[in-house]
Amino acid sequence: xxxxxxxxxxxxxxxxxxxxxxxxxxxxxxxxxxxxxxxxxxxxxxxxxxxxxxxxxxxxxxxxxxxxxxxxxxxxxxxxxxxxxxxxxxxxxxxxxxxxxxxxxxxxxxxxxxxxxxxxxxxxxxxxxxxxxxxxxxxxxxxxxxxxxxxxxxxxxxxxxxxxxxxxxxxxxxxxxxxxxxxxxxxxxxxxxxxxxxxxxxxxxxxxxxxxxxxxxxxxxxxxxxxxxxxxxxxxxxxxxxxxxxxxxxxxxxxxxxxxxxxxxxxxxxxxxxxxxxxxxxxxxxxxxxxxxxxxxxxxxxxxxxxxxxxxxxxxxxxxxxxxxxxxxxxxxxxxxxxxxxxxxxxxxxxxxxxxxxxxxxxxxxxxxxxxxxxxxxxxxxxxxxxxxxxxxxxxxxxxxxxxxxxxxxxxxxxxxxxxxxxxxxxxxxxxxxxxxxxxxxxxxxxxxxxxxxxxxxxxxxxxxxxxxxxxxxxxxxxxxxxxxxxxxxxxxxxxxxxxxxxxxxxxxxxxxxxxxxxxxxxxxxxxxxxxxxxxxxxxxxxxxxxxxxxxxxxxxxxxxxxxxxxxxxxxxxxxxxxxxxxxxxxxxxxxxxxxxxxxxxxxxxxxxxxxxxxxxxxxxxxxxxxxxxxxxxxxxxxxxxxxxxxxxxxxxxxxxxxxxxxxxxxxxxxxxxxxxxxxxxxxxxxxxxxxxxxxxxxxxxxxxxxxxxxxxxxxxxxxxxxxxxxxxxxxxxxxxxxxxxxxxxxxxxxxxxxxxxxxxxxxxxxxxxxxxxxxxxxxxxxxxxxxxxxxxxxxxxxxxxxxxxxxxxxxxxxxxxxxxxxxxxxxxxxxxxxxxxxxxxxxxxxxxxxxxxxxxxxxxxxxxxxxxxxxxxxxxxxxxxxxxxxxxxxxxxxxxxxxxxxxxxx
Amino acid sequence: xxxxxxxxxxxxxxxxxxxxxxxxxxxxxxxxxxxxxxxxxxxxxxxxxxxxxxxxxxxxxxxxxxxxxxxxxxxxxxxxxx
Numbered sequence: 001x002x003x004x005x006x007x008x009x010x011x012x013x014x015x016x017x018x019x020x021x022x023x024x025x026x027x028x029x030x031x032x033x034x035x036x037x038x039x040x041x042x043x044x045x046x047x048x049x050x051x052x053x054x055x056x057x058x059x060x061x062x063x064x065x066x067x068x069x070x071x072x073x074x075x076x077x078x079x080x081x082x083x084x085x086x087x088x089x090x091x092x093x094x095x096x097x098x099x100x101x102x103x104x105x106x107x108x109x110x111x112x113x114x115x116x117x118x119x120x121x122x123x124x125x126x127x128x129x130x131x132x133x134x135x136x137x138x139x140x141x142x143x144x145x146x147x148x149x150x151x152x153x154x155x156x157x158x159x160x161x162x163x164x165x166x167x168x169x170x171x172x173x174x175x176x177x178x179x180x181x182x183x184x185x186x187x188x189x190x191x192x193x194x195x196x197x198x199x200x201x202x203x204x205x206x207x208x209x210x211x212x213x214x215x216x217x218x219x220x221x222x223x224x225x226x227x228x229x230x231x232x233x234x235x236x237x238x239x240x241x242x243x244x245x246x247x248x249x250x251x252x253x254x255x256x257x258x259x260x261x262x263x264x265x266x267x268x269x270x271x272x273x274x275x276x277x278x279x280x281x282x283x284x285x286x287x288x289x290x291x292x293x294x295x296x297x298x299x300x301x302x303x304x305x306x307x308x309x310x311x312x313x314x315x316x317x318x319x320x321x322x323x324x325x326x327x328x329x330x331x332x333x334x335x336x337x338x339x340x341x342x343x344x345x346x347x348x349x350x351x352x353x354x355x356x357x358x359x360x361x362x363x364x365x366x367x368x369x370x371x372x373x374x375x376x377x378x379x380x381x382x383x384x385x386x387x388x389x390x391x392x393x394x395x396x397x398x399x400x401x402x403x404x405x406x407x408x409x410x411x412x413x414x415x416x417x418x419x420x421x422x423x424x425x426x427x428x429x430x431x432x433x434x435x436x437x438x439x440x441x442x443x444x445x446x447x448x449x450x451x452x453x454x455x456x457x458x459x460x461x462x463x464x465x466x467x468x469x470x471x472x473x474x475x476x477x478x479x480x481x482x483x484x485x486x487x488x489x490x491x492x493x494x495x496x497x498x499x500x501x502x503x504x505x506x507x508x509x510x511x512x513x514x515x516x517x518x519x520x521x522x523x524x525x526x527x528x529x530x531x532x533x534x535x536x537x538x539x540x541x542x543x544x545x546x547x548x549x550x551x552x553x554x555x556x557x558x559x560x561x562x563x564x565x566x567x568x569x570x571x572x573x574x575x576x577x578x579x580x581x582x583x584x585x586x587x588x589x590x591x592x593x594x595x596x597x598x599x600x601x602x603x604x605x606x607x608x609x610x611x612x613x614x615x616x617x618x619x620x621x622x623x624x625x626x627x628x629x630x631x632x633x634x635x636x637x638x639x640x641x642x643x644x645x646x647x648x649x650x651x652x653x654x655x656x657x658x659x660x661x662x663x664x665x666x667x668x669x670x671x672x673x674x675x676x677x678x679x680x681x682x683x684x685x686x687x688x689x690x691x692x693x694x695x696x697x698x699x700x701x702x703x704x705x706x707x708x709x710x711x712x713x714x715x716x717x718x719x720x721x722x723x724x725x726x727x728x729x730x731x732x733x734x735x736x737x738x739x740x741x742x743x744x745x746x747x748x749x750x751x752x753x754x755x756x757x758x759x760x761x762x763x764x765x766x767x768x769x770x771x772x773x774x775x776x777x778x779x780x781x782x783x784x785x786x787x788x789x790x791x792x793x794x795x796x797x798x799x800x801x802x803x804x805x806x807x808x809x810x811x812x813x814x815x816x817x818x819x820x821x822x823x824x825x826x827x828x829x830x831x832x833x834x835x836x837x838x839x840x841x842x843x844x845x846x847x848x849x850x851x852x853x854x855x856x857x858x859x860x861x862x863x864x865x866x867x868x869x870x871x872x873x874x875x876x877x878x879x880x881x882x883x884x885x886x887x888x889x890x891x892x893x894x895x896x897x898x899x900x901x902x903x904x905x906x907x
Numbered sequence: 908x909x910x911x912x913x914x915x916x917x918x919x920x921x922x923x924x925x926x927x928x929x930x931x932x933x934x935x936x937x938x939x940x941x942x943x944x945x946x947x948x949x950x951x952x953x954x955x956x957x958x959x960x961x962x963x964x965x966x967x968x969x970x971x972x973x974x975x976x977x978x979x980x981x982x983x984x985x986x987x988x989x
Contacts (some may be wrong), residue, residue, distance in 0.1 A: 068959065069959070069963070070964065072966060076940055076966075076970075077971070079936070079970065080936050081933075081934045082934065083932050083933045083936055083977050084933025085928075086926070086929050086930050087930065087933070229960075231959045231960050231963065232958045232959055232960050234959070236959060237958065237959045237963050238948050238955060238957065238958065238959060239948055239957040239958075239959065240948050241943060243944040246941075246943065247944065250937075250940065278981050278984070278985075279981065281977055281981065282974050282977035282978045282981055285970065285973065285974050286974050287978070289967065289970045289971065289974065293967065294965055296959065314936075379972075416944060417955055437920070519979055550910035571959070619945060652979075671919065731911075833909055
C-alpha cells in the first residue's frame with residue numbers, strides 16, 4: 001500500500017525530473033544542441049497530446065460508464081482534423097508562420113485588420129471558456145490524491161485537505177509556467193523547455209493508461225475474448241448512442257481541437273517545420289487511438305469490481321488500487337498528474353500571451369502618454385505582464401474550483417469549455433478561406449455565438465436556481481417562452497448539448513455571414529484578408545506601410561526596448577546589409593517597417609505592434625498603392641487596361657504617322673500632276689509649231705526657197721528648244737536624285753566667269769554690257785568648274801534675256817565673306833515683281849509671258865547645282881534690278897588661296 | 908492557368924492523385940464513422956442494440972485503417988518529393 005506521503009514524494013521527484021528536463025532542453029536549445037530531438041516531428045506530435053487532459057485520462061472511463069461509446073467522439077473529431085491536415089491545418093500553420101501569429105486571438109485580430117477590440121473579445125471569451133477547464137484539472141489532481149488518501153485509511157498524520165492540495169498544485173504549476181514559459185519574450189519562438197516537458201508527460205500518460213489497460217485485459221479479465229464477453233454482458237454492452245449527439249460531438253471536438261488556445265499554441269505557434277504536420281497527421285491519430293483503446297475494458301471491469309457508488313471517473317486509479325497494484329496505481333496517478341499539469345501549463349501560457357498582448361499592453365501603452373516613443377525598456381514590462389497574467393489565470397482557475405465546490409462530472413465541464421471555444425470557428429474559417437469576411441461580421445458572430453453558448457450551456461451548468469432561476473428554465477428569459485435556455489425558439493426535446501451546439505454555432509455563423517456581406521472592410525482588413533486567404537499564392541506579402549519620412553532612429557529606439565538591444569541591433573544590421581548600407585541604420589522603407597512590425601508582433605502581438613509602429617509612423621498608413629495591392633483583381637485589371645492603353649497609344653501613333661505619310665503622298669501626287677500637266681504643256685507648244693510648219697512644208701506645193709528656209713528654221717529652233725527642255729529635265733532629275741557625280745578640280749573664279757560670259761553671249765543676239773572686277777576674281781576654287789559655269793551661264797543668259805533697261809548692263813561683283821565667296825549678278829532692269837519672287841526657283845516657274853524661250857527649269861537647276869556644291873543661290877529683292885547672289889564655301893585649299901588673294905586685293 | 912500543361916507526365920500525375928487521396932481521406936473517415944448512426948439501438952422499441960464488442964471493433968478498425976492509409980500516403984508523398 002502506498003501512503004499519501006510516499007505518493008507525494010514520488011510526485012515531487014517526478015516534478016523535479018520535469019524541471020530538470022525542461023532546464024536541460026532550454027540550455028541545449030540555447031547552445032544549439034539537440035536539434036534532432038527538440039525540433040523533431042516526434043516531439044511535435046507528442047506535444048499535441050496536451051489535447052488529452054486529465055478529463056480524458058480519468059474522465060473518459062467515467063464517460064464510457066455513463067454513455068457507452070460516446071466518449072470516443074472526443075477523439076474522433078481531432079483524428080479527422082489531423083488526417084485532413086491538408087484542408088485546414090496546413091493553411092493555419094503557414095499563416096501562423098508567415099504572420100508570426102502568437103495566439104488564436106492574435107490570428108483573428110490580425111486577420112480582421114489588426115483590430116484590438118476583436119483581440120480583447122476573443123481573449124476574454126477564451127479566458128471565460130478555459131478557466132473552468134483549468135479548474136477541472138486542479139479538481140482531478142486533488143480528487144485523485146483524495147482517492148489515495150481514502151485507500152491509505154488515515155495513516156497520514158493529518159486528514160487530507162483538498163483545498164490546500166489544490167492550492168499547492170496550482171502554485172507549483174504557476175512557478176513552472178513562469179519559469180519556462182516566459183524565458184524569452186518572443187512568443188513566436190519555441191518554448192523548448194515547456195515543449196519537451198509536455199512531450200515527456202505525453203509519454204508518461206500514454207504508458208500509464210496502456211499499462212492499466214493491459215493489466216485490466218490480461219491481468220483481471222483474462223484475455224481479449226474474455227474481455228469482449230464481459231463488455232457485451234455489462235450494463236453498457238449494447239449500442240444505444242443517440243445519433244444527434246454522436247455527430248454533434250464529433251464536430252464539436254473537431255472544432256475545439258483547432259480553436260482551443262492551448263491546441264493553437266502547440267499546433268501553430270510552436271510549430272517549427274511545416275513537414276512535421278504531415279508526420280503528425282498519422283502519428284497523432286495513432287496516439288489518440290491508443291489513449292482510447294482500453295477505456296471501455298477499464299470501465300467494464302471497473303463496473304464489475306468496484307462497489308456501486310464508486311466514482312467511475314477514477315476507475316483508472318481505483319481499479320489497480322483495489323487489486324493491490326500500488327505501483328501501477330502510482331504510475332496511473334502520475335499519468336493523470338501529467339495530463340493535468342501539461343494542459344494547465346500550455347493553456348496558461350497561451351492565455352497569458354493573449355491577456356498580456358491584447359489587454360495589458362494596450363492599456364499600459366494608452367496610460368503612458370508618450371506611448372511607444374518614450375524611453376525605457378518595454379521588455380521588462382511585457383515579461384512582467386505575461387507573468388502576472390499567468391498567475392492571474394491560474395488563480396482564476398483555482399477560485400473557480402473553490403466556488404464550484406469541486407462537483408459535477410468531469411466530462412460535462414470539458415464539453416462546456418469545448419462549446420465556448422468552438423465559437424471562434426466561424427470567424428477563423430471565414431477569415432482564412434473567405435476574403436469577404438469582415439471585422440464587424442466576426443465581432444457580431446462571436447458575440448451572438450458566445451451569448452447563446454453562455455445562456456444555453458455555461459449558465460445552466462451551474463444548476464437550476466444558482467445563476468439562472470428555475471423560472472428562467474421553465475418560463476424562459478423575461479418570461480418569454482421561446483427564450484428557455486434548453487429549448488430556444490420552442491425547439492424542445494433536443495439533447496441539451498446538441499441544442500446548445502446547434503443554436504450557438506449556426507446563429508454565430510449566420511450572423512457572421514450576414515454582417516460580413518452587408519458591411520465594408522477597411523483597407524487594412526482587406527490587405528490582411530488578401531494575405532491570409534492567398535497565403536499560398538503570395539510569394540511576397542503586400543505592403544502595409546507607405547514610405548514616409550520616418551527616422552530609423554525612432555524605430556531603432558522602440559525596437560530596442562521591445563526586442564532587447566542586441567536583438568534589435570542584429571535585426572537592423574541584417575536589414576542594413578540587405579539594403580547595402582553597411583554600418584548605417586537601414587532606410588525606413590515599407591519593406592523594412594513591415595518586417596519590423598512582424599518581428600515586434602512576435603513579441604507583443606499584431607495589434608499592439610501595429611499600434612506602436614503607427615504611433616511612430618504617424619497614423620496607420622495604407623497608401624493608394626497598397627489599396628491596389630489589396631484588390632488583387634482590380635490590380636490585375638488595372639495592369640491589363642494600362643497595357644491596353646499603351647497599345648492603343650502605339651496604334652494611334654502609328655495611325656498619325658500613316659496619316660502624315662498619306663498627306664505627303666497626296667501632296668506628292670498633286671505635285672506630280674501639276675508637273676505632268678506643266679511638262680506636257682511645255683512639250684506640246686514646240687510640238688504643235690513643229691507639226692504645223694512641217695505640214696505647211698509638206699502640203700504647200702509652191703513655196704519660195706526663202707519661205708522654206710524660214711519654216712525649216714522655225715522647225716529647227718523648236719526642235720532645239722525641245723531637246724534643251726528634255727536635257728534640262730534629265731539634268732534636274734539627275735540632280736534631284738543625287739545621282740550626279742561632281743568632278744572637282746582646281747581653277748580660278750575668274751576663268752569660270754570669263755568662260756560663262758563668252759558662252760552666254762555666243763548663244764544670244766541681244767547685247768549687254770558686262771561690268772566685272774577681274775582683279776577680285778583671282779580666287780582659286782576647288783569645285784566642279786563645269787557645273788559652276790553652268791550656273792553662271794544661266795544667270796548671265798537670264799540677264800541678257802530679261803533685262804528690260806534701255807542700255808542693259810550686268811554687274812558681276814565678287815566678295816569674300818565669312819569663309820565663303822559671294823558672286824553677285826546685278827542687272828539694271830526693273831527686277832522681278834514681288835509676287836513671283838518666291839516662285840522663281842520652282843520648276844517651270846517663268847516670269848512674264850510670251851518670250852517662250854525657256855521652260856522655267858533654269859533656276860531650279862541652278863539651285864540644285866549650287867546646293868550640291870555646298871553653297872546657296874538667292875534672289876536679293878532689296879537690291880536695284882534683278883540681283884542674284886551665289887555663295888560658295890571655300891575649301892582648305894581655296895581658303896589659303898583666298899587669303900593670298902585677299903592680301904593681294906588689299907595691296 | 909493557361910501556362911500549365913493540360914497533361915502531366917506519369918510521375919507528377921501520380922503525385923497529384925496521391926494529394927487527392929490525402930484530401931479525400933478525412934471525408935472517407937467521417938463517412939465510415941457516421942455509419943453507427945444507422946445501427947439498431949437499445950432504446951429503439953423492440954430492438955436489441957448492436958453488441959458493444961462489435962461497435963468497439965468496428966470503430967477501432969476504421970481508426971487503424973485510416974492511420975495506415977495516412978502513413979502510406981505520407982510515405983509516398985515523401986518519396987515523390989525526393
